[in-house]
Amino acid sequence: MSAPVLALDNIEKSFGALRVTQGVSLDVRPGEVHALIGPNGAGKTTLVAQIAGALRPDSGRIRFRDRDVTGLGVAARARLGLGRVFQLSNVVGTFTALENVAVAIVAAGDRPFGPWQPALRDPALGDEAAAALARVGLADRAETRASDLSHGERRALELAMSLVQDPKLLLLDEPMAGTGRAEGERLTELLLSLKGRVPMLLVEHDMGTVFRLADRITVLIYGSVAVTGAPDAVRADPVVRKAYLGEEEAV
Amino acid sequence: MAQSVPTPRRAAGVRLALHPAVVGVLGFAAALAIAHAGGSVYGATLVARTALLALAAVSLSFLIGQAGLVSFGHAAPLGIGAYVVLIAGEYGVTEMLVVLPLGFAAAALFSVATGAVALRTRGVYFIMITLAFAQMIYYVAASLSAFGGDDGMAIAARSTLFGLRLLKSDTGLAMLAVALLGLALFGLDRLIASRYGLMLRAGRANEAKLQALGLDPYRHRLIALAIGGGLAGVAGVLLANQVEYVSPATMNWHVSGELIVMVVLGGTGRLAGAVLGAVAVTLLDETLGHFTEHWKLGLGLVIVAVVLLRGADLKALLRGGAA
Numbered sequence A: 001m002s003a004p005v006l007a008l009d010n011i012e013k014s015f016g017a018l019r020v021t022q023g024v025s026l027d028v029r030p031g032e033v034h035a036l037i038g039p040n041g042a043g044k045t046t047l048v049a050q051i052a053g054a055l056r057p058d059s060g061r062i063r064f065r066d067r068d069v070t071g072l073g074v075a076a077r078a079r080l081g082l083g084r085v086f087q088l089s090n091v092v093g094t095f096t097a098l099e100n101v102a103v104a105i106v107a108a109g110d111r112p113f114g115p116w117q118p119a120l121r122d123p124a125l126g127d128e129a130a131a132a133l134a135r136v137g138l139a140d141r142a143e144t145r146a147s148d149l150s151h152g153e154r155r156a157l158e159l160a161m162s163l164v165q166d167p168k169l170l171l172l173d174e175p176m177a178g179t180g181r182a183e184g185e186r187l188t189e190l191l192l193s194l195k196g197r198v199p200m201l202l203v204e205h206d207m208g209t210v211f212r213l214a215d216r217i218t219v220l221i222y223g224s225v226a227v228t229g230a231p232d233a234v235r236a237d238p239v240v241r242k243a244y245l246g247e248e249e250a251v
Numbered sequence B: 001m002a003q004s005v006p007t008p009r010r011a012a013g014v015r016l017a018l019h020p021a022v023v024g025v026l027g028f029a030a031a032l033a034i035a036h037a038g039g040s041v042y043g044a045t046l047v048a049r050t051a052l053l054a055l056a057a058v059s060l061s062f063l064i065g066q067a068g069l070v071s072f073g074h075a076a077p078l079g080i081g082a083y084v085v086l087i088a089g090e091y092g093v094t095e096m097l098v099v100l101p102l103g104f105a106a107a108a109l110f111s112v113a114t115g116a117v118a119l120r121t122r123g124v125y126f127i128m129i130t131l132a133f134a135q136m137i138y139y140v141a142a143s144l145s146a147f148g149g150d151d152g153m154a155i156a157a158r159s160t161l162f163g164l165r166l167l168k169s170d171t172g173l174a175m176l177a178v179a180l181l182g183l184a185l186f187g188l189d190r191l192i193a194s195r196y197g198l199m200l201r202a203g204r205a206n207e208a209k210l211q212a213l214g215l216d217p218y219r220h221r222l223i224a225l226a227i228g229g230g231l232a233g234v235a236g237v238l239l240a241n242q243v244e245y246v247s248p249a250t251m252n253w254h255v256s257g258e259l260i261v262m263v264v265l266g267g268t269g270r271l272a273g274a275v276l277g278a279v280a281v282t283l284l285d286e287t288l289g290h291f292t293e294h295w296k297l298g299l300g301l302v303i304v305a306v307v308l309l310r311g312a313d314l315k316a317l318l319r320g321g322a323a
């Protein structure tokens, strides 16, 4: 197996007396979907924030694409290919769907200072943005303000904004949360179509989605890793069954 | 807020004719023509004054509405532009083609130098720190005893243009001010729609997301401060010429506050709003101002009403744009 895309080494983080991340080590391999599950408040979002660079760990190292990124900020890590889809959809509400994707393209591109040509009248930029929207099923919503999109559509838009940047790793924090059944299904299909091409760290409560997508699963309980392994092994693990999967056994 | 990104569907000619820069210039030109036909010197003075204040307000609207940078110290670059006229004049330099770029550069330099510090803060702290820097430069100006100190002093002479005394009359000065205002509106609109502007506006609306997309808007904001400050400096150059007198009072925080009032009154969503705001405030000043010194109390009430009606604007202001 080649070197992992992302490797966390003994990450520690406390908010005051609360140890939200306790000696977490895990990795994401090339092409892999690695699911991170755990009860509410287990520290999943906090861990994702540390991977993205929005929070600094108190100790431990984070390696991304064979580079120590522990000291880098959010923007620098994003430029290395780290794409983040937030737990609460995070787009520019006052911009149209198309403008949002254009922002993603320009932000990652090499000409974010072009001062004269109107950005959206650049056919290359417009075409690329439109294609990215079509890819996530939002072709006919291009001119709609992001704040007027449904919850699921906003998730899809956020995904389109990440994908257009050609990410080397996608951090997905509960992409299914709050989406309707049909929307959730579409989103799952979309992620399935990316599987194998884009490595993902997937935080998700919906076990159906997790078991359909994940190659490996890590269970986080009270900030520390309870178990990491193949889906079947995790499903069978007694600690996990007791602490977390109990009511999901039917899956 | 609705963005003034032109729709590609509308024909280019119509779009140009309806451009705020064109409408604004025509409006001011009409006012000037009427004043001239009526033989009113006061009319030309009023147009010159309104246009140059509108330029200052537009430059601030660019910072507040587009970049999300609520500066409470915009009187500083305005005053710096005015002092450039005074100081250059004392050294015998009165050509507009020299003084104007010099005023832009000096004001932009100040805005960038102070902005490099101020941009480390957000929201209310940004407002306070820009105010503090403006008060500092106010006291610096008041201590320049060679240039009138506290009281200020008259400029040596109005600037020449191409070596000619075209700006001797307020009509000439008004034409220059209106032309520069039109240029600023056009150029800034173009800038706002560009890739640079797209990043600037995205940073105002959702900085965390822009960062997660790989762009730290710090340099974009610094450039915005240079442009906004520089244009205020240009307005200051015009102001010094119009009043023919320069004093630290120009940099007083009252003036910064009045510029914010113009911007908020007209709405921060569009640059053209600042022009309307500037026209409204100047006209109120000229009319009510003659009846009572306390007219600003009335203006205050108008502002409270407008802001309440535009609740979102106030909230955006207090958030400091960049949440």
Ligand SMILES: Nc1ncnc2c1ncn2[C@@H]1O[C@H](COP(=O)(O)OP(=O)(O)OP(=O)(O)O)[C@@H](O)[C@H]1O
Pocket (backbone or CB within 6 Å): A015, A018, A020, A038, A039, A040, A041, A042, A043, A044, A045, A046, A047, A087
């Ligand atoms: N900035 C903060 N300051 C203090 N405590 C925090 C902070 N952010 C999160 N916490 C706490 O850390 C713990 C972990 O929160 P986190 O959001 O990472 O959990 P999570 O696993 O993502 O939960 P959920 O499944 O509900 O999204 C919670 O108890 C939360 O209250």
Ligand SMILES: [Mg+2]
Pocket (backbone or CB within 6 Å): A044, A045, A046, A087, A173
């Ligand atoms: Mg969470």
